[in-house]
Amino acid sequence: MAIWGADVEQLRTLGTKLTHGASEIEQQKNNLNKILNATLWKGPDADAFRSDWSGTHMTQLTKVAEALKEAGTKATRNANEQDQASR
Numbered sequence: 001m002a003i004w005g006a007d008v009e010q011l012r013t014l015g016t017k018l019t020h021g022a023s024e025i026e027q028q029k030n031n032l033n034k035i036l037n038a039t040l041w042k043g044p045d046a047d048a049f050r051s052d053w054s055g056t057h058m059t060q061l062t063k064v065a066e067a068l069k070e071a072g073t074k075a076t077r078n079a080n081e082q083d084q085a086s087r
Contacts, residue, residue, distance in 0.1 A: 005086070011079035018072030022065040029061040 036053060 008079045008083045015072045015076035018068045022068035025065040
């Protein structure tokens, strides 16, 4: 007999881990931003780095965190739907 679907508990675990990963990225992004803002560094290299950080890197980290949160939500929703379909 072929199996169609997913192991619901594994899918829920995946959803939780994806969501947790998103939170970790957000936390690290915020920590790094605080450290950068507290770092005494002046000059054109500092200005360029800060511009890249706030304009590109923070934006990209936010996008990754949002994608992980969305994937976590989808995995959990799919687990719930699988569980309901199996009843």
